[in-house]
Amino acid sequence: EVQLVESGGGLVQPGRSLRLSCAASGFTFDDYAIHWVRQAPGKGLEWVSGISWNSGTVAYADSVKGRFTMSRDNAKNSLYLQMNSLRVEDTALYYCAKDISVTGRYYFDYWGQGTLVTVSS
Amino acid sequence: EIVMTQSPATLSVSPGERATLSCRASQSVSSNLAWYQQKPGQAPRLLIYAASTRATGIPARFSGSGSGTEFTLTISSLQSEDFAVYYCQQYNNWPLRNTFGQGTKLEIK
Numbered sequence: 209e210v211q212l213v214e215s216g217g218g219l220v221q222p223g224r225s226l227r228l229s230c231a232a233s234g235f236t237f238d239d240y241a242i243h244w245v246r247q248a249p250g251k252g253l254e255w256v257s258g259i260s261w262n263s264g265t266v267a268y269a270d271s272v273k274g275r276f277t278m279s280r281d282n283a284k285n286s287l288y289l290q291m292n293s294l295r296v297e298d299t300a301l302y303y304c305a306k307d308i309s310v311t312g313r314y315y316f317d318y319w320g321q322g323t324l325v326t327v328s329s
Numbered sequence: 330e331i332v333m334t335q336s337p338a339t340l341s342v343s344p345g346e347r348a349t350l351s352c353r354a355s356q357s358v359s360s361n362l363a364w365y366q367q368k369p370g371q372a373p374r375l376l377i378y379a380a381s382t383r384a385t386g387i388p389a390r391f392s393g394s395g396s397g398t399e400f401t402l403t404i405s406s407l408q409s410e411d412f413a414v415y416y417c418q419q420y421n422n423w424p425l426r427n428t429f430g431q432g433t434k435l436e437i438k
Contacts, residue, residue: 243425253365253373253416253429267424303372313423315363317384319372 210234210318212304217323220294228323230287230304238262238282241312244289246300247322256302257289261310272298294327301325331355331422335415335430341438344407350433352400352417360396361421367432368413376415377402404435412437 216228230242243258257278259266266278277290287304301324305316332355342348352362360380365373375384377393380400390405404411417430 252432253367253418255425255428258425269424269426305373308378313425314361314420315375315378315418316365316373317375319374321372 210306212306212318212320214302214304214320214323217302217325219326219328221329222294222296222327224294225290225292226294226325228289228291228302228325230289230320232285232287232304232306235306237285239310241265241307241310242280242287243305243307243312243316244278244287245303245305245316245319246298246325247303248297248300251300254300258307258312259287260312265312267312291325294325296327299325299327330427331358331419332427333417333419333430335417335433337433338431339434339436341436342407343438344409346407346438348404348407348411348435350402350404350415350435352395352402352430354398354400354419357397358419358421361419362393362395362400363418363420364391364393364402365416365418366411366413367416373416407435409437411435 211233213231241260244256257268275293279288301322303322304320306318334353336351362380364377367373381393392403414432
């Protein structure tokens with residue numbers, strides 16, 4: 209059974225940092241690209257970042273570029289999102305989502321349950 | 330950049346009736362379009378990919394159509410469990426910025 213379990217969310221002040229993790233199981237992790245998608249309270253889905261199977265390609269939404277860094281450790285079947293200079297508008301439920309391809313240029317067939325990030329003073 | 334627009338924002342339909350949801354792309358995305366269903370408190374679930382192919386385990390009452398810039402998700406006979414929010418997603422352009430539509434909430438009439 210494919211599982212994606214996010215962790216690391218919490219309450220943080222504006223300007224501070226937070227690191228999210230996503231632990232994957234039930235599939236060959238390094239055969240697939242993975243993404244982070246967020247959802248602000250009561251709002252729609254927003255793609256945040258995606259990383260190819262070997263970390264050769266990493267891309268970001270304009271809203272987080274230069275502040276967020278996505279990485280993966282295939283030996284640990286884990287994905288990370290380092291979030292710096294956090295803003296109130298980064299408040300959201302952050303999902304990791306598995307791509308159907310190695311490149312990350314497709315759609316998402318499995319999602320985690322999300323970890324909540326709240327940015328507030 | 331591509332903008333995905335879904336309509337209507339909210340659709341009220343009675344159980345047993347047909348629901349038709351629309352998704353429009355600001356430029357052609359070929360058939361590179363997926364649909365997701367999201368219920369309250371749950372993660373999105375993949376319904377349709379390649380505009381018209383049902384994902385594994387998705388009931389036949391869900392169907393997708395369209396190509397280019399105009400797409401439709403049809404639910405032929407609504408069941409109680411189908412009332413949810415539906416999102417379209419284009420994956421024709423990389424990076425996947427603005428990849429999702431804003432969603433259509435399907436509610437019970």
